[in-house]
Amino acid sequence: MKISNVEAYWLRCPIPKEKQHTSDYGLLTNFDMTLVVVTLENGLQGFGEAKAAVGSSGSCASIVSCIENEIKPALIGQDAREITKIWEIIYNGTRDHYALNRGRKFPILGHRGLTISAMSGVDTALWDLKGKMLGVPVVELFGGACRDKMPAYASGGWASADKIGEQLLSYTAKGFKGVKMRVGVMDGTVKESIKRVKAAREALGDDILLMADAHGTFSVPEAKKFARGVEDCDLYWFEEPISPDNKQGTAELRATTSIPIAAGESEYTAFDVRDMIELRALDVVQPDSAIIGGMTEAMRVSALAHAYQLELAPHCWGSAFSFMAGVNVAFASPAACVIEFSLGGNPMMYDLVNENIGAVDGDILAPTAPGLGLSPNWDFVNEFKQKIN
Template sequence: MEITEIRAVPLSDPVPEEKRHRTDLGTKVKTDATLVFVETDEGHTGVGAALGHPPTVESIVEGSLAPALVGEDPTYTGRLWEKLYSGSRAEPSLERGYSQPRWDRRGYTLEAISGVDIALWDVTGKAFDQPVYKLLGAVRDDIRAYASGGWATGEGAADELRGYVDRGFDAVKMRAVGHEEFSVENTLERVGIAREGIGDDVDLMVDAHGSLDVPTAIRLARRMEAYDLTWFEEPISPDDHPGLAEVRDATEIPIATGESEFTRFDFRSLFDHGALDVAQPDVARCGGITESRRVATMASARNVKFAPHAWGSGALFAASLHLAMSTPNCPILEVPQAYMPLLDDLYEEEFDIRDGRVYAPDRPGLGFTVREDFAERFEYVEGPEYEF
């Protein structure tokens, strides 16, 4: 089997004004994604997803990555990942046994590689007539889920999170900043209201999106300890691994991070600094399924849990689902609660999410079929995803 074509399609999913939420990132006005399609001479088509600015990712996929892979066997996922990551030095890298990456090895390039890699795994599963998670080494076929939302302020925080619990979730995540301006007191009030609203038996996580400095994060974390949090996510900038270790050392709350990182090498820095308790790579940014598995293994060797960041398109969520089903140190999977048809309506089939658990599909590959009208339904619209 050979790859005959690789193409990318930029997509957007505008959010109606009445369904928008606001955090420290600003007001969410749309969701963007790039779908990557890998075609083969045997009629199999793989579909992947990439984060990043869609027209830029499209250009990288079709102008830089696709020419390197046409004619290759798509089931050699490991080899092809190294070929994309190392570029012209792929063969010397493989022969000598150490990485010799291309100069543009982060950012949009890595996000584009991620989309291609996911699509290659989808093709491989279809070629072998097996779900991807079974090819990866199945650990389970269903997993506990947590509802990821929590933007409301005041009493609304309790109502919002309790609504997730009423739908069957026994773990929920809220944002450190809702509609109001951030302050330690505002956040503590919201977290306290949320904890009272959901009770003591539901796991509660808080996500700061990397928006705090080290002293503020430490002060907030220490005071949030009273609310028995499962983790404090991205308390400070992802660029400051030593600072994140300071925060972790200063609190009893486990620290989760990783959605902004690229490759196992970035995660090695987090591990070396002792900066996290839960590794959260995003499969559409970190390097696809191939690289995310490596991160999970590195985490396992350090008794660090793995919980992929699964916020985005349906293809991103599908890939995250298969990672979760094949990773021993993954105890839980994120299920976004925002208005996001690009996640919920991209495929003909629905995700099987029941009673606070996500169930794996039994169909080959990622197990889902992109709707025929997807490009028209989610036509790309230029502009930022957040307005501040």
């Protein structure tokens, strides 16, 4: 079960024009991701995703370089079954022996940022491998599924006030009982964001869950104004209202509103999430397995959510690999209630893998296939992998 190779591919695929959308990230014309492949000496392969950006577009060259030049040399010859040990080796670098001997971290300087994103893809690939070795889905390795199915919410909602109702109703027509829309700086003014949310609630009625995601673009005063303006819209949560750099500001907002506050997709490691919890900044925790430190760290965040009576809602906006990583974490966690399902233009969700991913009457079924249950479409990979000088 020794690791013989670790590879990373930056994939960039054009989004069909009819499926493109404009947000605070601008007009998204391409979808990027880093596909991580861990190969054993017997030829068995595991797959994961590492992210250079929370959104769907961004250069992955640095992540590929980190995996190929820094992480790979440390992992060749390691036993792929020792996932926790490997996590410590990558996180602590040359001081990993101290960390393993003393039982506490001695992290390298890059213990936040792209190094953690890079190791996230490797970690997820190792869990995929272990599930395949044992013939079980990863959720079984985490203690089994807490439920047979979970409701999914449709994630999208970029339309203007006069079109947002129509856009969100097109999601519920597919069976989704919850929807998420984007707000924030993309609207120009707080007043316009409020107007769009009110229009959305009016169109949806009272029985559909409605979330609003500001992508961290409001200032603290703007977020307070928005929250006051939509107080009667029964938002299920208000996501990333303020920059993740301003955790105190997020806590300040939470203290002034009854709307649950969600965040965590931009955080690295459970230590960042712990800091937000200690500041009383969160009601809903949203780790992204392709950013937080892999499925290993996402499960540590899940334990924090459970201990502090918070809801866990993994960030599942990405390729099929990070989506299924989030799904397995969500099903293993008693703190999870809903799963994000991207309705933006996302070729990495469907064309990248050979399997079909979908919701059944708005629900996601518990995973049953070994590992993550996915295999890459190598024709797609070879067509869209980027050359890195």
